[in-house]
Amino acid sequence: MNKAINRLVGLALIALIFTSCKKEINIYVSPPGNDANPGTKELPLASFEGAKDNVRKIKSSSKGDINVWFRGGEYALKETVVFGLEDSGEDGSTITYQAYPDEKPVFTSDIKIEGWKKPDAAIPELPEAAVGKVWVTDVPKMRDMPWRFYTLYDSEGRLPRARSKGFIPTAVSPGSLSDATDKDILHFPSGTLKNWPNLEDVEIVVRPLQAWVMNILPLESVDEKAKIATMVFTATYLMEELHLIPGLECAWVENVLEALDKPGEWVLNTKEGKLYLWTRDNEKPKGIVAPLIKEYILVQGQEDKMGVADIPVRNLCFKGLTFMHGERYSWAPEDEGLQHDWEMYDKANSLIRFRVAENCTVEQCHFVQSGGTAIRSDLYGQNIKIQNNHIEHIGGTGVLLCGYGPGTKDVNKNNLVYNNHIQNVGEIYWHSPAIFLWQSGENRVANNLIHNTPYAGIIISGLTDRFKTRTEFKEQDLSSPMEDSIEANESNHFSCNNLIEYNEIHHGMELMGDGNGIYLRGAGIGNIISQNYIHHFIAQKIVMQSPIRTDGLQKGTLITGNLLYKCVSHGIHLKHNNRAENNIIADIIESYHNGKTIPPAYLKLKSGPLTGGAIKRNILYHTKGDVAFYDQGVGKDPLKLAWAKEADTDYNIYYCADNPELSRKILDENQKDGVDLHSLATDPLFVDPEHGDFRLKPESPALKLGFVPIDLSRVGLRKIP
Numbered sequence: 001m002n003k004a005i006n007r008l009v010g011l012a013l014i015a016l017i018f019t020s021c022k023k024e025i026n027i028y029v030s031p032p033g034n035d036a037n038p039g040t041k042e043l044p045l046a047s048f049e050g051a052k053d054n055v056r057k058i059k060s061s062s063k064g065d066i067n068v069w070f071r072g073g074e075y076a077l078k079e080t081v082v083f084g085l086e087d088s089g090e091d092g093s094t095i096t097y098q099a100y101p102d103e104k105p106v107f108t109s110d111i112k113i114e115g116w117k118k119p120d121a122a123i124p125e126l127p128e129a130a131v132g133k134v135w136v137t138d139v140p141k142m143r144d145m146p147w148r149f150y151t152l153y154d155s156e157g158r159l160p161r162a163r164s165k166g167f168i169p170t171a172v173s174p175g176s177l178s179d180a181t182d183k184d185i186l187h188f189p190s191g192t193l194k195n196w197p198n199l200e201d202v203e204i205v206v207r208p209l210q211a212w213v214m215n216i217l218p219l220e221s222v223d224e225k226a227k228i229a230t231m232v233f234t235a236t237y238l239m240e241e242l243h244l245i246p247g248l249e250c251a252w253v254e255n256v257l258e259a260l261d262k263p264g265e266w267v268l269n270t271k272e273g274k275l276y277l278w279t280r281d282n283e284k285p286k287g288i289v290a291p292l293i294k295e296y297i298l299v300q301g302q303e304d305k306m307g308v309a310d311i312p313v314r315n316l317c318f319k320g321l322t323f324m325h326g327e328r329y330s331w332a333p334e335d336e337g338l339q340h341d342w343e344m345y346d347k348a349n350s351l352i353r354f355r356v357a358e359n360c361t362v363e364q365c366h367f368v369q370s371g372g373t374a375i376r377s378d379l380y381g382q383n384i385k386i387q388n389n390h391i392e393h394i395g396g397t398g399v400l401l402c403g404y405g406p407g408t409k410d411v412n413k414n415n416l417v418y419n420n421h422i423q424n425v426g427e428i429y430w431h432s433p434a435i436f437l438w439q440s441g442e443n444r445v446a447n448n449l450i451h452n453t454p455y456a457g458i459i460i461s462g463l464t465d466r467f468k469t470r471t472e473f474k475e476q477d478l479s480s481p482m483e484d485s486i487e488a489n490e491s492n493h494f495s496c497n498n499l500i501e502y503n504e505i506h507h508g509m510e511l512m513g514d515g516n517g518i519y520l521r522g523a524g525i526g527n528i529i530s531q532n533y534i535h536h537f538i539a540q541k542i543v544m545q546s547p548i549r550t551d552g553l554q555k556g557t558l559i560t561g562n563l564l565y566k567c568v569s570h571g572i573h574l575k576h577n578n579r580a581e582n583n584i585i586a587d588i589i590e591s592y593h594n595g596k597t598i599p600p601a602y603l604k605l606k607s608g609p610l611t612g613g614a615i616k617r618n619i620l621y622h623t624k625g626d627v628a629f630y631d632q633g634v635g636k637d638p639l640k641l642a643w644a645k646e647a648d649t650d651y652n653i654y655y656c657a658d659n660p661e662l663s664r665k666i667l668d669e670n671q672k673d674g675v676d677l678h679s680l681a682t683d684p685l686f687v688d689p690e691h692g693d694f695r696l697k698p699e700s701p702a703l704k705l706g707f708v709p710i711d712l713s714r715v716g717l718r719k720i721p
Helices: 002-021 048-059 660-672
Strands: 025-029 066-070 073-076 081-083 095-099 105-108 110-112 135-138 185-187 203-206 215-223 228-231 251-254 266-269 274-277 289-291 297-300 316-319 322-324 350-358 361-363 366-370 373-382 385-387 390-394 399-402 416-418 421-423 435-438 444-446 449-451 458-461 499-501 504-506 516-521 528-530 533-537 546-550 558-560 563-567 570-574 579-581 584-586 591-593 596-598 601-605 614-616 619-622 628-631 648-650 653-656 686-688 693-696
Touching (some): 048 066, 048 095, 373 390, 516 533, 533 546, 563 570, 601 619, 653 660
Parallel strands (some): 066 095, 081 297, 095 316, 105 322, 316 361, 322 366, 361 385, 366 390, 373 399, 385 416, 390 421, 416 444, 421 449, 499 528, 504 533, 528 558, 533 563, 558 579, 563 584, 579 614, 584 619, 601 628, 614 648, 619 653
Antiparallel strands (some): 110 289, 185 228, 203 215, 203 251, 215 228, 266 274, 591 596, 686 693
């Protein structure tokens, strides 16, 4: 008995000693502090670098969680803060870099621009509207080189760079010096472009051929006589008139004095070392800053691209911090785009970047008024939690999870993107989605509020089926180690088994065409799109939009329990063996193409076979006007079935409120083809569909068909405890 008691006492003492060794440690940082200080509340450190170095010293002699508290104020970053393997939390402990309670630490890379004066002489290039209103200053060199920056800020936010009137690229003329397949060549209308003396500062912004991408391209040369401009890099597609939106002025010039014609606009001439600005309020410029760096925090483990020995940084947390005024990224010769250059592969373009990391967290942070992406996790990234953040008014993507390329290894997975408010992303690169998963699987993306985006809300992709060769496109296949081509088979698709649920996405597709609320292509199997509320995609009445779309050879996706309301063109774009079950699609809106009105289609089925797929227990509700519940691409007859009869199509409700006969006619045609044998053409009895209340009344016929009610109270942002 005594031995047993002694043993228990000994174990208790060991546990007590271990607990005391793992006590919580606090370090303090403040803008007026000093990195020579010990980091106490009374004598705080001054910088992220100072805090990181202090943590390393403490780790060598103490165990336990470490809290680094940043007091309120502004912290200027001159270079990226890099956290390596030696900065990990050890033995299960966590190192948290966080805001001091009720204070706001703000991280920028601002350089103040001062010395403003009115020009000594007239500037002949200026438009008449700007004469006498423009200020100029000398821009300092950086590292003995001309300082070329791409974004500029005042107290209200990002200032717009001078932008010319739009134009439509001209067609290749007979006898032209360029080939019709040259993607680095722009044919322009007479007088649109000039061979400017500082040509290296000028950029062309173009939406090349397709409506789902835009490029920002530096100029290499301009032949004014031949009306041909050559870019430093190739565009994603040919620089021609948009095929889905003919007549749209889809190209323009930025950063030339001839285009400086509105308050707030600016032009940088690095050859002269001059910055020109027409202030928003027509007063002398004050508080003008330019960013120094693109990437603020890099958590950098040890990657092994061709092997299996990635060694991640672990157990870091960034909490309650504000990040502003990062620089915009630009293309580089070695860049590899992600379908369809919506982002760049393994690129330093975000304010916080995890590159080979595990068990790390970004929470309750604010990313605002910046030129690039907010948060990304590259290559190996597991158990990364991105939660409770606010991302707004940035130039690129909100959140990107980007694994290794096709044909390599599946190690970007098991991450959480939860309860983030993401708005007004893609303000520079319009095609940037709010959340992008590329070659990243088994993640949960839940309860995010996404709104006012120029393009898509959420994209899940990997290897597309169409672009197999390295030479045809500069997009994602370059990220593969394979020499010639990659087959679009499931073994190369790592964006599998993602759960996308309880997200609210509204007012997307405000600028671009051919896009979606949630989009999947080349993402692999097992993805579930569940209980999302996608509504009011109404800014662009362009054909080829859908709240939810499976594209290309996308297979094995379950789309269930979603409410899709007041979106243009289509409801669900379904292909192959994907399944749409228990969704409400209501009041899809007509679109336009080539001057023609296209009736809304609730289900678009254009690729098969749909064998193994399902269209079951959906409610398709149309209030007023012409409608085609199915768009199957089978000629002029909107009632004819092609793909639907290959899927398990039944127990649906079709209802056109102002023309019930149309609903019955559609159902009759379906049933003659052996489809929808138990479906109904009847009022589903929503509580108040006129005002967007799609709860079902107790006597609803949908309930008798087995429809499970959708609970919107669980959708969208949750309160932070």
